[in-house]
Amino acid sequence: MLRTVLFDFDGTLADTLPLIYRSFCEVFRRFGEEELDDAGIAARFGPPEEVILERCLPRHCLQQAHDVYFQLYREHHTRLVRSDEAVLELLNWLKERGANVGVVTGKGRRSAAISAELLGMDGLVDWWVTGTEIKRYKPEPDGIRLAMRHFGARPEETVYVGDMSVDVMAGKAAGVSTVGVCWFAKEKTCSFQPEPDAVFSEVKAFRRWLEERLD
Structure with a gap:
């Protein structure tokens, strides 16, 4: 779970x-x-x-x-930034379920803070790991492992969600479950190497997948 x-x-x-x-x-x-x-x-x-x-x-x-x-x-x-109300609803739902919600991104702390503020994500993410805090970037697993240490999370209890192959590579290197998504892509054809554990082109489908697996 x-x-x-x-x-x-x-x-x-x-x-x-x-x-x-x-x-x-x-x-x-x-x-x-x-x-x-x-x-x-x-x-x-x-x-x-x-x-x-x-x-x-x-x-x-x-x-x-x-x-x-x-x-x-x-x-x-x-x-210029396109957001999706379903993403905010997903983050809200995860918080209501009591899940640990984190972001592991290569973008710097300064731009991450701007986006979190303007997209209304402040308070919906428990912990951010940005490229400012790490020395080795994806596909290295350092950021994911740092977030896991913060939450006290075991690999079997953790999933990493991303839209690029380097996200899948980093998740696998950290020993966690991986999900590939392409809900912002113009062509809803998701292709990842290596293959993640699951792939979704719609936020609602990913939420249904989580409902079956959340503790």
Whole structure:
């Protein structure tokens, strides 16, 4: 039986990719030696935003680049981020059931706090592990293991939910159950390597799966 449900954030609890691409593109246009398209930005995903900028931009403009990125992230959040009321209902339901609810994400603490505030998720997540708190990023299991230690959770009582193969890889490396989701994808065709324990394209179907497994 499950007691702890851990989620990835970007693409899992909210469709934040358009905002992330928009913010990075503008920052690289202003401060970078080359402009990056969405594919070029996605290729650098893994660490938090601050680390990506540090790896790609000259040192002398880093502080200004950081400030501009997070200004853009907040300014365009409401317009560019797609959320789903069913996701908020799921988090509320998990809290009512007494489950431990955590987020393990590669995004930094600062952007995570902005999104949690603007999406109304403050108070619905018990514990956040962001890329700011860890040194090794997914597919390494460090973030998941840190969240499990916080909750005192055993692997057999824990599930990790994400929208990318690296999420499944990290969950398996941590020894927990894994769920792949694609409810924010334009094409509701979920494909993961390796295969997770379950795959869902609708939030309600995932909730029914949890109902059978929650302690």
